[in-house]
Every structure is written in structure tokens, then in C-alpha cells.
Amino acid sequence: MAENKPASVYTSSQVNPYGRVDEEVAMVAEKEARRKKRMKCFMYVAAFVVFQTGVILIFALTVMKVRTPKFRVRSASFDPFNVTKSNTNPSFDISVIAELGVKNPNFGLYKYQSSTIEFYYRNIKVGEARIPRARAKARSTRKFNVTAVLSSANVPREDFDAQFANSTVISLRSQSRLRGKVELMKIMKKNKSTNMNCTMEINISSRQLRSLSCR
Structure with a gap:
């Protein structure tokens, strides 16, 4: 008489052993996206500051400069x-x-x-x-x-x-x-x-x- 073997129970990691890797890859990609977004914002701010500085400098050298009549x-x-x-x-x-x-x-x-x-x-x-x-x-x-x-x-x-x-x-x-x-x-x-x-x-x-x- 054949013995009944207990059914095997598989965890999610056993079902998809690459699931944890996928999650880590997604997290890294999300962090990289956030980093690139921060860098882009920083570049915009830096460009605005440079532009404003140029405008102020031109303004000071032209409009605000006092010349002798x-x-x-x-x-x-x-x-x-x-x-x-x-x-x-x-x-x-x-x-x-x-x-x-x-x-x-x-x-x-x-x-x-x-x-x-x-x-x-x-x-x-x-x-x-x-x-x-x-x-x-x-x-x-x-x-x-x-x-x-x-x-x-x-x-x-x-x-x-x-x-x-x-x-x-x-x-x-x-x-x-x-x-x-x-x-x-x-x-x-x-x-x-x-x-x-x-x-x-x-x-x-x-x-x-x-x-x-x-x-």
C-alpha cells in the first residue's frame, strides 16, 4: 500500500526566486530617478542664479553707473x-x-x-x-x-x-x-x-x- 506523502509547501521566494532582486533593482532605479531630478532642479536654480547675476551686473554697469555730464x-x-x-x-x-x-x-x-x-x-x-x-x-x-x-x-x-x-x-x-x-x-x-x-x-x-x- 502506497504511503501518502505530505504535500510540499512553496514560499513566494521559492516560487519566484528573483522577486527580491527585482525589488532591489526597482528601488535603485527609483533612487537614481530622484537623484537625476534633484540634479536637474539644482541645474535650473544655478542657471537662474547665473542669469540673475548677469542681469544685475549689466544693470549696475549701465543703468546705475553715474557718468559725468x-x-x-x-x-x-x-x-x-x-x-x-x-x-x-x-x-x-x-x-x-x-x-x-x-x-x-x-x-x-x-x-x-x-x-x-x-x-x-x-x-x-x-x-x-x-x-x-x-x-x-x-x-x-x-x-x-x-x-x-x-x-x-x-x-x-x-x-x-x-x-x-x-x-x-x-x-x-x-x-x-x-x-x-x-x-x-x-x-x-x-x-x-x-x-x-x-x-x-x-x-x-x-x-x-x-x-x-x-x-
Whole structure:
């Protein structure tokens, strides 16, 4: 009589001996996916930080950088125009209407105080004009006129050019200094002064500017 053998009982590991391996592989793959996701997020954050830093740097080097405005004589006309070219008593008495310009290269207003412009002949002051306080808009040039009487009354005769009687031009120099502030975005104010130093030659016969140079 055949003996009844007990039925064999198989565990899950015996049924699928590779199940634990599959679970471990899945866990490793999940960890790798999470690592790659973190790296991708880190790269996005790093790229954003670099981009923001670049934007701030460009902003600081352009918009927020304060440059010195330029102050120049742009043109001039003369009337009346009286010149005596004698060797014994040379003189001139000229009324000049000068167009001045304040060029503001900044991205904010340039507000400047009142000042004066002085005219010189051979380093001797021969006239001046008042410059009223005003403002130059951002990235623009403010143009305005001033009137001055240029007189050689205080110029000694020996200080005239040796060939003044035969000269065709009168050489003059103008200088001035503006003091003011550049206002950026209404939150930052910085003091900025600008100097004028221009030379001009007036053609005596035509009573017009022959040359004008500023630095």
C-alpha cells in the first residue's frame, strides 16, 4: 500500500526566486530617478542664479553707473560788434549770445545749481553771464542761451596780440563749472560736477565764429 506523502509547501521566494532582486533593482532605479531630478532642479536654480547675476551686473554697469555730464558752448552769434584795431588804442566791445548745452548721459535726471560762464582774452576776463539752475533730462541734452557783453576795457594795451591791428580773428576762451546731482530711479542721488573749457575764434570781417573747440 502506497504511503501518502505530505504535500510540499512553496514560499513566494521559492516560487519566484528573483522577486527580491527585482525589488532591489526597482528601488535603485527609483533612487537614481530622484537623484537625476534633484540634479536637474539644482541645474535650473544655478542657471537662474547665473542669469540673475548677469542681469544685475549689466544693470549696475549701465543703468546705475553715474557718468559725468558734458557742458559745452554749442554756437554763438554777435551783435553789436565793435572792434578798433589801431596800434595805439586797440579795443573791442561785443555782445555775444551763446547757445550752451548740458549733455546728460545718465539714466536719471541731472539737477544743477546756478553758476556763471566767464569769457577770457589772453587770460584776462572780459565778460561773464549767469547760468540759472535747471535740470537735464535722462539721456538728453539741455540747450539754452546766455547773453554777455565782452569788453576789452580791462585789457592792457601791451596784452593785445602784437599783430592785432592786422589780425582777422579775435581768440577767446570760455570756462564754467556746474555743480549738481544725478538722480537714479528716485532712490539714489550722487553729486556730479562738470567743467567747461572752450576756445573760439571770431572772424572780425564776417562777425561770425570761425572755429569752436571744447574739451
